[in-house]
Amino acid sequence: MNAALEAEIQQKYTTETITEMRRWTDKLISFRLTRPEAFRFSAGQFARLGLPLEGGGQVWRAYSMCSAEYDEFLDFYSIVVPDGQFSSRLAMLQPGDQVMLDKRAMGFFQVDRLPGGQDLWLLATGTGIAPYLSILQQPEVWGRFERIVLAHCVREAAELSFQQEIAALRSHPLWQEHGHKLQYLPVVTRAAPAGMLNQRIPALLESGELAARAGLTMAPEHSRFMLCGNPKMVEDTHRQLMKMGYRMTRQNAPGHIVLENGW
Numbered sequence: 001m002n003a004a005l006e007a008e009i010q011q012k013y014t015t016e017t018i019t020e021m022r023r024w025t026d027k028l029i030s031f032r033l034t035r036p037e038a039f040r041f042s043a044g045q046f047a048r049l050g051l052p053l054e055g056g057g058q059v060w061r062a063y064s065m066c067s068a069e070y071d072e073f074l075d076f077y078s079i080v081v082p083d084g085q086f087s088s089r090l091a092m093l094q095p096g097d098q099v100m101l102d103k104r105a106m107g108f109f110q111v112d113r114l115p116g117g118q119d120l121w122l123l124a125t126g127t128g129i130a131p132y133l134s135i136l137q138q139p140e141v142w143g144r145f146e147r148i149v150l151a152h153c154v155r156e157a158a159e160l161s162f163q164q165e166i167a168a169l170r171s172h173p174l175w176q177e178h179g180h181k182l183q184y185l186p187v188v189t190r191a192a193p194a195g196m197l198n199q200r201i202p203a204l205l206e207s208g209e210l211a212a213r214a215g216l217t218m219a220p221e222h223s224r225f226m227l228c229g230n231p232k233m234v235e236d237t238h239r240q241l242m243k244m245g246y247r248m249t250r251q252n253a254p255g256h257i258v259l260e261n262g263w
């Protein structure tokens with residue numbers, strides 16, 4: 001083996017190239033990276049991405065994959081925090097620029113940690129929608145549940161990214177016979193367009209408005225929940241669901257909820 005190849009194998013990361021970048025708002029971007037053949041992940045997991053710092057050193061952050069397990073590229077969706085060490089640098093990059101990718105995907109935010117049920121509720125704030133975009137490209141998820149509800153809660157309507165991509169999921173040829181199962185429920189908490197849900201997710205759960213809007217009833221026997229986004233939202237939603245009789249899935253103790261803090 002030559003020295004360069006040996007060094008590459010020993011390194012914990014690979015260097016990937018940005019091939020596409022989309023700016024949804026001044027605070028939200030999505031980008032596509034080249035994918036090394038050896039990079040494996042399960043839908044719902046995250047990667048660690050790194051950028052060099054000007055004075056030397058690197059900054060690394062966790063990012064959930066939005067793309068499918070079987071795609072030849074890796075897609076991500078990112079907040080831009082104006083003085084954030086990673087995202088303010090990321091926002092200045094463009095196609096052709098490079099990002100470091102830790103070789104190992106991480107995390108346990110996976111649908112298969114939930115026991116069988118009829119309805120899958122995917123609840124997100126902000127960039128917490130990212131892992132669901134990957135999960136919803138797994139054909140087995142569509143077969144496993146009778147109904148899937150994706151609720152995306154943001155401050156302003158302009159932050160409801162991926163609406164066309166979500167609509168297209170309903171007619172994807174890989175799970176065409178199940179496409180009708182998906183309901184997308186946008187939630188806007190500040191200046192919501194008329195008719196749109198406009199309360200935070202825990203309040204919508206407590207009032208029954210989320211279930212009513214989906215035309216479903218929630219019950220521990222048949223409802224399963226995934227929570228991702230603002231850590232305070234995850235905490236408040238978890239607490240509200242516990243009040244309603246649901247509990248978190250733990251190792252060797254299947255429950256109704258799996259969760260991931262978005263930072």
Ligand SMILES: Cc1cc2nc3c(=O)[nH]c(=O)nc-3n(C[C@H](O)[C@H](O)[C@H](O)COP(=O)(O)OP(=O)(O)OC[C@H]3O[C@@H](n4cnc5c(N)ncnc54)[C@H](O)[C@@H]3O)c2cc1C
Pocket residue numbers: 046061062063064065076077078079081083084085086087088107126127128130131260261262263
């Ligand atoms: C498991 C995991 C998965 C993650 N997946 C994603 C992802 O898919 N997309 C993504 O944008 N970020 C994700 N994050 C957050 C990400 O790792 C960074 O924190 C974020 O990109 C900002 O990095 P930064 O260095 O610019 O700012 P940081 O110094 O990391 O954060 C500064 C502050 O910005 C706020 N903040 C950080 N991330 C977010 C966010 N996503 N949305 C709203 N406010 C935020 C918080 O108030 C935080 O204290 C994830 C974090 C974890 C732990």
Ligand SMILES: NC(=O)c1ccc[n+]([C@@H]2O[C@H](COP(=O)([O-])OP(=O)(O)OC[C@H]3O[C@@H](n4cnc5c(N)ncnc54)[C@H](OP(=O)(O)O)[C@@H]3O)[C@@H](O)[C@H]2O)c1
Pocket residue numbers: 027079125126127153154155156188189190200201202230232233234236237
């Ligand atoms: N998006 C903006 O316009 C904006 C403007 C200035 C600064 N920022 C900064 O940018 C970062 C990201 O903002 P963001 O809007 O993407 O994320 P965010 O603050 O997490 O808000 C996203 C959604 O989550 C809701 N939410 C917040 N806390 C919650 C809780 N405890 N329970 C349930 N829902 C909750 C928000 O509702 P509420 O609207 O009720 O809070 C909003 O609908 C933040 O650090 C913020 O300070 C954002």
